[in-house]
Amino acid sequence: MLELNGKRILLGITGGIAAYKAAELVRLLRRSNAEVQVVMTKAATEFITPLTLQTLSGRTVRQDFFDANDEATIGHIDLARWADLILIAPATADFMARLAHGRANDLLSTLCLATTAPIALAPAMNRQMWLNPATQTNASLLQTRGVTLWGPAEGEQACGETGPGRMLEPAALLSQAVKQFSHQPLAGQSVLLTAGPTQEPIDPVRFIGNRSSGKMGFALAQAFIETGAQVHLIAGPVTLATPRGATRIDVATAHEMQQQVSAHLSRCNIFVACAAVADYRPETVAAEKIKKSREQLALTLIKNPDILAEVAASATPPFTVGFAAETEQLIKHAQEKRRLKRVDMIAANLVGAEQGGFERDENALTVLWEGGRKELPMARKEKLAQSLAATIIERYYAKKHPTENP
Numbered sequence: 361m362l363e364l365n366g367k368r369i370l371l372g373i374t375g376g377i378a379a380y381k382a383a384e385l386v387r388l389l390r391r392s393n394a395e396v397q398v399v400m401t402k403a404a405t406e407f408i409t410p411l412t413l414q415t416l417s418g419r420t421v422r423q424d425f426f427d428a429n430d431e432a433t434i435g436h437i438d439l440a441r442w443a444d445l446i447l448i449a450p451a452t453a454d455f456m457a458r459l460a461h462g463r464a465n466d467l468l469s470t471l472c473l474a475t476t477a478p479i480a481l482a483p484a485m486n487r488q489m490w491l492n493p494a495t496q497t498n499a500s501l502l503q504t505r506g507v508t509l510w511g512p513a514e515g516e517q518a519c520g521e522t523g524p525g526r527m528l529e530p531a532a533l534l535s536q537a538v539k540q541f542s543h544q545p546l547a548g549q550s551v552l553l554t555a556g557p558t559q560e561p562i563d564p565v566r567f568i569g570n571r572s573s574g575k576m577g578f579a580l581a582q583a584f585i586e587t588g589a590q591v592h593l594i595a596g597p598v599t600l601a602t603p604r605g606a607t608r609i610d611v612a613t614a615h616e617m618q619q620q621v622s623a624h625l626s627r628c629n630i631f632v633a634c635a636a637v638a639d640y641r642p643e644t645v646a647a648e649k650i651k652k653s654r655e656q657l658a659l660t661l662i663k664n665p666d667i668l669a670e671v672a673a674s675a676t677p678p679f680t681v682g683f684a685a686e687t688e689q690l691i692k693h694a695q696e697k698r699r700l701k702r703v704d705m706i707a708a709n710l711v712g713a714e715q716g717g718f719e720r721d722e723n724a725l726t727v728l729w730e731g732g733r734k735e736l737p738m739a740r741k742e743k744l745a746q747s748l749a750a751t752i753i754e755r756y757y758a759k760k761h762p763t764e765n766p
């Protein structure tokens with residue numbers, strides 16, 4: 361019965377008769393070992409008392425912005441970040457309409473706007489209200505934005521009618537929550553990746569590049585999509601197909617890659633730097649093709665920004681993962697890189713000779729973090745990417761959910 365071990369569920373209760381079932385839902389979620397924070401709308405308190413839900417959840421029930429004044433209670437933005445899932449049960453027609461319009465006129469609707477966690481609704485209303493085109497349009501609109509609907513069920517209604525609009529039973533909502541977490545550990549989370557080489561122009565037809573194929577970054581993007589994450593892939597010049605479901609942004613130079621990373625950073629939970637970014641670029645780019653008129657040609661190179669280090673040093677960094685390709689003393693150099701760049705995790709591999717790495721379909725990695733290490737043996741990059749994604753997810757949640765409460 362511990363399927364939801366440690367998962368943080370923000371249970372929103374809105375004002376419908378089915379609100380009384382929320383008590384049983386809280387009990388079941390707690391029994392599955394989830395942490396449950398109840399947030400009620402004002403109307404919901406007419407149907408069930410906050411005291412009942414507080415007793416069952418073991419946490420102070422939140423009703424508006426201003427009950428966060430005492431220091432022990434977390435503010436609304438922190439609460440939005442705290443949740444691994446926002447479940448609104450019951451969700452009334454009015455709440456769905458407010459959500460569809462992006463309203464922020466009470467604590468619960470504001471939390472839904474501010475969160476990156478997945479949102480699931482358990483609609484509960486009279487069948488005519490459910491079938492009304494306005495509600496149906498709102499439901500479709502919310503689904504296109506990634507909100508999940510659990511139910512409604514058909515059956516006898518509190519108003520005496522029979523039809524669609526009954527809230528799913530608490531046990532059915534529990535199994536939906538379990539299913540969501542077991543298959544999609546990163547549902548509602550956003551991952552930003554860089555991949556491939558960069559090209560630093562010398563003149564209109566020449567550039568400094570490297571042999572990175574982008575295969576590892578693209579395979580990792582695919583692996584993250586399979587875990588339910590929203591994936592943005594910032595790719596240097598490669599000819600690989602875009603992983604289905606990823607948003608791809610093509611760039612050429614390190615500078616362009618840096619710009620795109622910073623434009624997409626604010627909503628990302630995990631950043632993985634797979635790109636082989638050129639460390640240096642020509643100081644000046646010739647306006648015309650350089651002619652071979654001289655016996656020698658010297659290029660002055662200047663340092664490119666270190667994208668990974670910049671992300672790790674940002675004010676509120678995501679969980680940050682870098683790669684280290686080394687030709688010798690793998691662990692020593694990779695650990696130094698991890699500490700120097702202050703990243704959460706480094707995936708290190710030996711390059712050159714028989715070791716895999718650039719331009720190969722197979723690779724092996726040693727993954728290092730503060731106080732831990734994992735060997736991922738030689739495998740095809742697709743398989744290796746799945747193992748690496750699983751390791752990243754494990755460490756991401758270990759960091760996000762240290763044992764104490766927020």
Ligand code: CTP
Pocket residue numbers: 554614633634635636637638639664665666667668669681682683684685697
């Ligand atoms: N990286 C980056 N921006 C750069 C250089 C590197 O984001 N300008 C990232 C890479 O994507 C990789 C990690 O930093 O995740 C390590 O890159 P690597 O080239 O191995 O290390 P460097 O820091 O460049 O050090 P060195 O080349 O001296 O080994």
